[in-house]
Amino acid sequence: MKKTLLGLCTVAALTLAACSTGPESQAEADRPAEITVFAAASLTEVFDDIADEYKAADANAPDVKFSFAGSSDLVSQISEGAPADVIATADETTMDTLASDDLLAGDPEMFASNTLTLAVADGNPKAITSSADFTGNDLVVCAPQVPCGAATEKWAGLNDAELDPVSEENSVTDVLGKVSAGQADAGIVYVTDIARADGEVEQVDLDGADKVINKYPAATVKASEHQDEADAFVKFLGSDTAQKLLRDAGFAAG
Structure with a gap:
């Protein structure tokens, strides 16, 4: 009788252990x-x-x-x-x-x-201080189908700014890269891009940028x-x- 009771208790203990750990183990397996x-x-x-x-x-x-x-x-x-x-x-x-x-x-x-701004080469050698200085300088922007490009077009329309970019890029990272590499004099990017550029570019406030918020x-x-x-x-x-x-x-x- 004692052996029978011991066997039943063992089975019960194993069953309880399986019930307590089974769902958790399954959840971990499914994660x-x-x-x-x-x-x-x-x-x-x-x-x-x-x-x-x-x-x-x-x-x-x-x-x-x-x-x-x-x-x-x-x-x-x-x-x-x-x-x-x-x-x-x-x-x-x-x-x-x-x-x-x-x-x-x-x-x-x-x-x-996020808000648009202007990235220029370190030291701003072309002395670009506003959108009025775009003429005669190589400007890079995002393509219109990209959010920064759509925002740039909207900004230009609201501020009567003339855009004649030398290239339109598929991401704001590519715009920043061209300015950083000296392949463009200025690029319209986000303020956050200046922050992550580690001093490779300088920021010039874009007049009327507060009219367009992404x-x-x-x-x-x-x-x-x-x-x-x-x-x-x-x-x-x-x-x-x-x-x-x-x-x-x-x-x-x-």
């Missing part, structure tokens, strides 16, 4: 090792920092893999079926394209905003196989920790 975030080029450095803090806040959170590019390129990739869990763009218009095509899992969340939305992609984790990252962008990092990088509130 993805990584999520993919498509993000506007202007977010490159700050999103790397935000991902570090995201992991630090939750050791069980998945790693974050980024794909940075011009927002319009990212939207096109998702529209064509590229695998992504989160999309963060540099304006509302590009995000609206995905929403209208029913490619988002929910409403986008605004997490930051808001940055983020959303979970509908086709994501990791909806909960994607939602968690989008939510983290609005946290005090992420917002401080965005402010330190020169972004304003969304």
Whole structure:
């Protein structure tokens, strides 16, 4: 009888142990090792920092893999079926394209905003002080389909500024790169690009830039196989920790 009772107790103990650890083990097994975030080029450095803090806040959170590019390129990739869990763009218009095509899992969340400015070579050798000095100098801007390009066109229209760029780039990072490399005298970028240029360029305030503000939305992609984790990252962008990092990088509130 004692052996029978002992055997029953052992079976019961094992059953309870299985019930207490089974669901947790299954949840851990189902948790993805990584999520993919498509993000506007202007977010490159700050999103790397935000991902570090995201992991630090939750050791069980998945790693974050980024794909940075011009927002319009990212939207096109998702529209064509590229695998992504989160999309963060540099304006509302590009995000609206995905929403209208029913490619988002929910409403986008605004997490930051940005303003245009002018980048010139270190020391400003061409003495460019305003848009009036564009004539006779090599100006580089973003292409119209890119958020910074659409904002530039809107700014030019509102301020009667004449634009005759020597090139139109597919991302604001490329504009900054041309000025930094001495391939252009000036480029219209975001204020945050000056902050991350490490002194390679100088900032010249763009007259009337406050008339055009780009808001940055983020959303979970509908086709994501990791909806909960994607939602968690989008939510983290609005946290005090992420917002401080965005402010330190020169972004304003969304």
